[in-house]
Amino acid sequence: MSAPAVVVEDLHVAYGKTWALDGVDLEAAIGTTLGVLGHNGAGKTTLIRTLTTLVRPTIGRVQIEGLDVVGDAIAVRRRIGVTGQYAGLDEFLTARENLELIGRLTGLRRTARAQADALIDRLGLHEYATRRAGELSGGSRRRIDLAVSLVGSPSVLFLDEPTTGLDPLARAGLWDVVDELTAAGTTVVLTTQYLEEADRLADHIVVLSRGRVAARGTPTQLKRIVGGKVLSATIPAGQLADLRFIPDANRVDGDRARVSVTVDDATAATALVSDLHRSGIEITDLDVTSPSLDDVFTHLAHTPGAHR
């Protein structure tokens, strides 16, 4: 088995007296997508900034393809692409000029123009090619920013909340690009607050909480943390008080209420539905699903540190 593309060992990063990262260990295998989840302030962006050589580790070791992010920073930068939380574009330059600029700074010289055109084709950015970045919407700028991060064909790509501000169509387009990249052997490290996105893209997930790893595993493994099945039913709002159990969540919409509860398995779900029926609860809609990452996230928020 080949060495991991990204290795983080005992990483601590301090800002003054605050530990933004407090002992993080993780790895990302070559050609896979590592999803980093966490609430605001969990340390996701600090992790990405450390992995991309922008922040020095206070304690610990970080390697990208075997190169140390401090000692071999320039060599690391030749291998990585970064899309930060804000589109890093010159707003007075067009999309093509931004791509060419980064191409030349990456060392592409005469091929910078050709690669800019290739990325415009690949990501369908023709309508922005000759327009200044400052004239475009936030979502359009994010798409150009992604294209810029692909200049130089990096082998490790870091995406810090890349789909924030994108419409569903653009988001799906970005997901397809990530799929293509990993299929071609690119390693992707992705932070996101959209659990659906991590579920769709990530081979492995690390959940950060207060600078520490709260949980890790594949999406399936993480969903097992919650376990069982999630039963969701729509009932008359007036019957909420008649329930013999306390739902994990309920949402009242007019005279209807949507209630959800976690049960051990499908048999328990069936028994619960029978119980509701016997109690005279009128069920108008019913779903029995496996837990989503949203359920995992909610669960971890209530039991931090229990699943490292």
Add this chain to the structure above:
Amino acid sequence: MTTTTPSIERRRIGDQLAALTVRNLRTSARVPQLLMFSLTMPMAMLVLFSQVFRSVAAGPGFPAGTSYIVVFLTPAMLAVSTVMAGTNAGVSAAIDHTNGLHDRFAALPMRAALPGVARTINEAVFTLARAALLGIAAVALGFEFYGTAMDAVAAVVVLVTLAAAMSALFGLIGDRLRRPDVVQFAGMMVMMPLMFISSAFAPLETMPGWMQAMATVNPVAHATDALRGHVLGTATAGDTVAALVAAIGLWVAVTAVPVLIRLIRSPRVR
């Protein structure tokens, strides 16, 4: 780990610097309002100040001739407008922080100093353009150059060196404060003493002792004296060297600050 020969590395740095310089020039050219005000500001100042200081020119001890005030003020306007325009470098550095471009550059295989060097080249180009326009306006107001061709060359060198020092100083302020609006106010605070603790508007001998002491390390004061001397044909080699040393000294001090901060902030334990 990849290794590169020095010649390849030099060529790469040259390419990167050329790309960044073109980007800066292109960006400056695409903000016509900034371009117009930046280039015409010293002309407007010269016209205004030559009228305001007419009474000074009419006083005792000032050479006769109504246009002499223009000869006296033009070098000062060159130096002062170079300081004022230097704040553009600070604002553009801060804008790179707010729009995420600074981080993108920092994550590229590129020397950290290159964006600042490109800003300096940009400022030098615009300083020369401003000087040319100011020269035209000054001649229209009666300006005469009393120096030699060597004086003209030396004046250009002094002016460009001052522009580089100001670009580095305000660029550092932009990099540290990271907000264009804050940089503009901070720039004013720095700009005022640089401009007024000099002989640009009044003789240094008329100022309090502490101001005269500060003027000895003020590159704007030395540049104003040297430029005025070259225009009048009275400058000595010492005047030119003092102006260059003061500007280069400030540039070195400003360039050393980020390096020192990086060294202090490298508490890597393991």
